Amino acid sequence: MHRINISSGTPWETIVGYSRAVKIGNTIEISGTVAVENDQLIGLNDPYVQTGVILKKIENVLQQAGASLRDVVRTRIFVTDISQWEAVGRAHGEFFGEIRPCTTMVEVARLIFPEYMVEIEATAIIADA
Template sequence: MKRQNISSGAVWENTIGYSRAVRVGNVVEVAGTTAMDGDQVIGIGDAYQQTRFILQKIEKALQEAGATMQQVVRTRIYVTDISQWEEVGRAHGEFFRDIRPASTMVEVAALINPQHLVEIEATAIVDAAIT
């Protein structure tokens, strides 16, 4: 099966050895994505804004892999403060209300940058569009 690595161009991809997304066959896995834009954190202190920005980044990675948000079957959401679940969930719902992928949200002690409130992973199956 053919493997397609999708890069965001971040310097850490080469240093750590990861891809923003990987497509093998009709499955696309998007790596944990945070609200980083270059070296700037978007939405500092605002879980809703961070979540929206993250989902936009995920959408772009999916498009590069030949997939769409409609083909997402799973999301995994990591938050540093579970009390903000409604704000994170509201943003997630704006993207996925009609798609309704399986989803998990868990609180973690910390993310790689203390200003990150949210990190999201996604899985898409290219032949799994909503009908």
């Protein structure tokens, strides 16, 4: 099968050795995504805003790969404060309420920077036409 690596253009991809997303066949895997745009965190101290920004970024990557949110079959949500699950869940529901992919939300001790409250990964499978 043909492999397509999709880049966000950040220098970290080369340094760490990863891609924003990888598409093989009809499957797309999206790396952990945080609410950073133009090197700025969006939604400081607001997990709801961070989640919305992240999911919009994931939606944009899916479009680059020829897919949409409707193709998402799983999300993995990492939060630094599980007591904020309702805010994160509300934002997730605004994007996936009717799609309803499998999902997991887990609390982690920390993300790469302390201001990051949420990180999300996604898997999408494009249905054959």
